[in-house]
Amino acid sequence: MKKNVLLVLITGVMMQFSVSCTKPIPADLSKVSLIPIPVTVKATGSSFQISEATTIYVQEGSDELQQTASLLAEQISTITSIKLKTEVVPQSPAKGIYLSVDAANKQLGEEGYELNITDDLVTLKANQAAGVFMGTQTIAQIIEKAGDTQKTWIMASGNIIDYPEYGYRGAMLDVSRHFFGVDVVKRFIDQMAAYKINALHLHLTDDQGWRIEIKSWPKLTTIGGSTEVGGGEGGFYTQEQYKEIVQYAKARFVTIVPEIDMPGHTNAASVAYPELNGAKKKAEIYTGTKVGFSTFDTRQEVTYQFVEDVIRELAEITEGPYIHIGGDESHVTKEDDYVYFINRTRDIVKKYNKVMIGWDEIAHADIDSKDIVQYWAKGENALLGVEKGAKVLMSPAKRTYLDMKYDSTTHIGLAWAALIEVDAAYTWDPAKLEKGIAKENILGVESPLWTETVTTVDDIDYLVFPRIICHAEIGWSPASHRNWEEYKLRLAKHGPRLKAMGVNFYESALVPWEK
Ligand code: TNX
Numbered sequence: 001m002k003k004n005v006l007l008v009l010i011t012g013v014m015m016q017f018s019v020s021c022t023k024p025i026p027a028d029l030s031k032v033s034l035i036p037i038p039v040t041v042k043a044t045g046s047s048f049q050i051s052e053a054t055t056i057y058v059q060e061g062s063d064e065l066q067q068t069a070s071l072l073a074e075q076i077s078t079i080t081s082i083k084l085k086t087e088v089v090p091q092s093p094a095k096g097i098y099l100s101v102d103a104a105n106k107q108l109g110e111e112g113y114e115l116n117i118t119d120d121l122v123t124l125k126a127n128q129a130a131g132v133f134m135g136t137q138t139i140a141q142i143i144e145k146a147g148d149t150q151k152t153w154i155m156a157s158g159n160i161i162d163y164p165e166y167g168y169r170g171a172m173l174d175v176s177r178h179f180f181g182v183d184v185v186k187r188f189i190d191q192m193a194a195y196k197i198n199a200l201h202l203h204l205t206d207d208q209g210w211r212i213e214i215k216s217w218p219k220l221t222t223i224g225g226s227t228e229v230g231g232g233e234g235g236f237y238t239q240e241q242y243k244e245i246v247q248y249a250k251a252r253f254v255t256i257v258p259e260i261d262m263p264g265h266t267n268a269a270s271v272a273y274p275e276l277n278g279a280k281k282k283a284e285i286y287t288g289t290k291v292g293f294s295t296f297d298t299r300q301e302v303t304y305q306f307v308e309d310v311i312r313e314l315a316e317i318t319e320g321p322y323i324h325i326g327g328d329e330s331h332v333t334k335e336d337d338y339v340y341f342i343n344r345t346r347d348i349v350k351k352y353n354k355v356m357i358g359w360d361e362i363a364h365a366d367i368d369s370k371d372i373v374q375y376w377a378k379g380e381n382a383l384l385g386v387e388k389g390a391k392v393l394m395s396p397a398k399r400t401y402l403d404m405k406y407d408s409t410t411h412i413g414l415a416w417a418a419l420i421e422v423d424a425a426y427t428w429d430p431a432k433l434e435k436g437i438a439k440e441n442i443l444g445v446e447s448p449l450w451t452e453t454v455t456t457v458d459d460i461d462y463l464v465f466p467r468i469i470c471h472a473e474i475g476w477s478p479a480s481h482r483n484w485e486e487y488k489l490r491l492a493k494h495g496p497r498l499k500a501m502g503v504n505f506y507e508s509a510l511v512p513w514e515k
Contacts, residue, residue: 024119029158033493036476038162047154059100064129097122112163168444169475170199174451176206179235193252195472201257207267224268261326267294292331298341315352328359379434391443394430402449426470445475465505
């Protein structure tokens with residue numbers, strides 16, 4: 001009798017113990033500082049616990065989903081040191097993390113996703129793999145320690161429905177003024193993708209250097225790539241290296257947009273092949289930072305033979321739809337020669353089935369609804385483009401130029417357009433910037449980093465972060481959700497996250513950074 005009572009007691013205690021052990025830890029999803037802020041977040045007050053036993057399940061039949069699952073496992077391991085297994089399955093499991101594609105919710109579009117987190121199961125689904133990838137970047141921001149002293153990692157429970165305002169959310173890296181190798185570009189892609197940026201524009205050529213191998217014109221890189229601003233050794237990507245960047249980006253749903261800047265900004269090409277500028281004046285290697293002094297001779301056939309060879313080779317190794325042809329600051333090209341050049345170049349880009357993007361000056365050429373004008377300086381140019389039916393990519397220098405100083409004390413950067421503190425980077429709306437350019441005219445937002453004063457990875461980080469995070473939210477989140485006073489508190493929570501990622505960001509005094 002006594003024995004039995006004891007047994008019942010012990011069993012009772014044990015049962016209670018095991019229940020309290022697995023009891024989910026309360027957490028509030030609505031308090032997690034997500035950037036970009038999602039369209040809707042509903043918190044349910046509980047949490048999903050991540051442990052060694054958690055598996056990432058992937059719906060069968062998609063290589064892209066499997067790749068996304070492996071990248072998520074890597075990201076979770078970086079954050080928590082827990083290595084999760086991935087497993088392909090025919091249907092949703094009862095426990096674990098499950099990634100699937102199911103084209104049920106039209107509202108989500110190409111990149112939207114729905115994330116549902118309960119005590120046992122995390123389901124992430126989207127119409128396309130791109131949306132699932134975007135959702136994994138949200139998961140990476142939701143994962144947190146259950147408490148300061150605890151080693152338990154959780155995801156607050158609830159439901160998120162999310163999709164972007166603009167389909168193109170980009171960053172630009174100028175690898176011409178200073179060259180940066182493949183590893184730096186990959187690191188940049190990872191950092192961008194974490195904030196749902198989906199395009200990387202590489203400014204591959206300029207007066208100071210030609211950075212992409214063109215097999216039919218080899219001196220472009222051997223001579224044209226041999227130096228950079230300040231006289232350093234320069235460099236270039238072989239086509240194999242470029243393809244490696246394209247594939248790395250693709251796995252993270254980032255499109256590479258290559259730019260060959262013409263007919264101005266072409267000194268390096270003309271040093272390699274003097275016939276390109278008509279050889280009236282022999283071009284010399286240039287390592288300074290002035291702009292607007294060079295041009296191709298746009299009225300001779302050899303120039304178009306060159307443009308066609310370059311565009312053909314580049315189109316072959318570029319998977320994305322765009323080729324950027326530059327077209328800015330051609331100050332020494334006569335207006336009608338400039339228009340003639342852009343028109344002929346546009347035909348060549350089309351011949352190789354790509355969409356032409358150019359800086360806002362190209363609006364003066366015969367462009368139409370298939371072309372894209374990148375607004376950087378002149379609203380009137382962008383408006384002209386809109387009148388011709390083109391879409392606008394928004395990169396207003398006063399708001400998005402990452403090479404602008406934060407304030408007068410910033411140790412690198414330029415200041416010709418503006419000083420851009422973090423609040424100035426955040427408090428603008430692409431659809432309200434210019435009268436006559438509405439949301440439906442806008443392809444998206446892009447933040448360019450020109451590198452005249454940028455020589456190291458720390459320099460890149462310092463100018464890019466945290467401003468690019470502001471632009472990422474502008475490109476993704478509804479305008480009605482954006483408010484500086486609230487945003488700066490969310491941004492503050494990303495300080496430790498950026499530090500953990502090894503990012504040398506600018507600790508603006510306007511943001512109450514969390515330590
Ligand atoms: C203007 S923006 C340029 C670049 C410079 C940049 C410096 C644009 C289309 N052209 O050539 O690098 O200013 O901020």
